Amino acid sequence: MEQCLLFDCDGTLVDSEKLCNLGIVIKFDELGIKLDAEQLMMKYRGWELAAVFEQLSAEFGVTLPSDFVAEYRSVVAGLFDSELQPIAGIKAALDLLPGPKAVVSNGPADKIKQALALCGLTHYFGSNIYSAYDIGIWKPDPAIYTFAAKDMGFDSKDCIVIEDGLVGVEAGYKAGMQTLFYNRFNQTCAFPSVITFNTMDELPELINSQ
Template sequence: MNQCLLFDCDGTLVDSEWLCNLGLVIQFKELGVSLDADELVLRFRGWKLARILEILSMENDLALTDDFIPAYRAVVAQLFLTELKPVDGVLEMLSNMPQMKAVVSSGPLNKIRQALDVCGLSSYFGPNLYSSYEVGIWKPDPGIYQFAAQDMGFANADCIVVEDGLLGVEAGVKAGIQTYFYNPFGEACPFGGVIHFDSMKVLAELIRANKAMC
């Protein structure tokens, strides 16, 4: 099938959003600040870490030290090892989709690799991993998806973006790529032409049905 699937990672393939924000809760607690992981997920899903830290440090009148991010990454890595799981239905979905696949994430490359390894997803993507930290482009800039499509050897029209957050959805739409929004929270989406779904178990058939209609 001449089609390329470009997946976000956190919250789309792996159920990591809450764990990543739990890492922030743990680190800020050491600084005397109480945060709520559920609230952070709702506020910052898909955001660049530097921007999240900028906002949280400003809101709590803190100056974070240079070792904050490495310490945070270490906490999250440990949480991944012990608690990370694939999003429900992802393994079945990937097994039923013969298309070329890539991961396009705002996270660091080593975090992407660890998440895929822990969840048993690495074999579906091989070396096709695109990190904002490597490419130098962060969502909602559409350049990250345009770069991935070109590097995979596909025209934008032959790609599909699968995202769970509005920043990533915006990047996919502005890149001119058909975008599927994994939206179990029922969020309102201001972007036209986006296909919403609430279970990874239906994605393979949804894509097949939409391709047949084209």
């Protein structure tokens, strides 16, 4: 049976999470609030942006300007243009995985497309891009993955999810899909059937053994 591979984007395909959080640091600095990009990354990896901003604004007692998100997106787009790189080993891994593939992300579609284009990954996925902003479902809700699977023409049992954060891992696991956790930061995963790996060099063999 052919399997469909469903990839997260930020931190799984492209090394973008530090840049996204640097954008938060830059924008909150304008409000007089000092944040640390590394700490933000570890705390909020995979979260819906609105939830991150809601929590930070409550923590520091600030009301974000109406154009804050748009300006943040612009800052991140600039950082992507100058600094974004693919995750180490991902191109070689994708070259060895010729089957159907899609990107399933909590990020907006234009950000996903920009990231894939800058990193030379667009041709691996074509138009198979599923954004939480378009679907109206955010990880860790598993419905984002079941939606993508159905739209790709696959049952959940025939899909493999590749994620780098616990929010996405939870979504894949609860969607009833074999989930592979690219665990760059050696986090503890509570879901028993999730397979953890540390480098993209391992990915093709892991997938082909499923």
